[in-house]
Amino acid sequence: xxxxxxxxxxxxxxxxxxxxxxxxxxxxxxxxxxxxxxxxxxxxxxxxxxxxxxxxxxxxxxxxxxxxxxxxxxxxxxxxxxxxxxxxxxxxxxxxxxxxxxxxxxxxxxxxxxxxxxxxxxxxxxxxxxx
Numbered sequence: 030x031x032x033x034x035x036x037x038x039x040x041x042x043x044x045x046x047x048x049x050x051x052x053x054x055x056x057x058x059x060x061x062x063x064x065x066x067x068x069x070x071x072x073x074x075x076x077x078x079x080x081x082x083x084x085x086x087x088x089x090x091x092x093x094x095x096x097x098x099x100x101x102x103x104x105x106x107x108x109x110x111x112x113x114x115x116x117x118x119x120x121x122x123x124x125x126x127x128x129x130x131x132x133x134x135x136x137x138x139x140x141x142x143x144x145x146x147x148x149x150x151x152x153x154x155x156x157x158x159x160x
Contacts, residue, residue: 054073055073056073056074056075057072057073057074058072058073059071059072059073059082060073061108067107068107068108069081069082069083069107069108070082070083070107070108070110072085082110083100083102083107083110083115084100086110086112086115087100087112087115087117090112091117094117097119097120098117098118098119098120099117099118099119099120099123100115100116100117101115101116101117101118101123102114102115102132103115103116103136104136105131105132105133116136118139122139122143125142125143125146126139126142126143129142
């Protein structure tokens with residue numbers, strides 16, 4: 030759609046290899062992004078490499094996050110990335126908490142809800158064995 034002369038003419042206004050825009054963030058800069066109805070903090074760990082800040086922080090302090098586990102916020106505030114506000118949970122327990130109110134219930138009740146769920150599972154298993 031462009032002639033050879035137009036292509037040559039446009040070369041002087043193209044971005045050069047290695048050009049970095051003026052608003053490019055530096056490594057370890059943190060920004061807030063809106064995702065799935067919540068604001069999350071993200072940290073740049075390299076050029077075009079961003080990770081969620083709370084996950085990065087957890088890894089720095091406690092090491093890798095096991096497969097099937099997530100980092101959650103005790104107070105439900107996804108921008109409060111204080112390490113004392115974070116906890117790790119597996120997806121099964123997270124599902125149980127979310128089914129029972131999620132962030133609307135205090136963190137202190139999470140363990141109780143998980144124990145009630147285990148009790149329900151045990152009762153159902155016993156009842157099914159009798160049938």
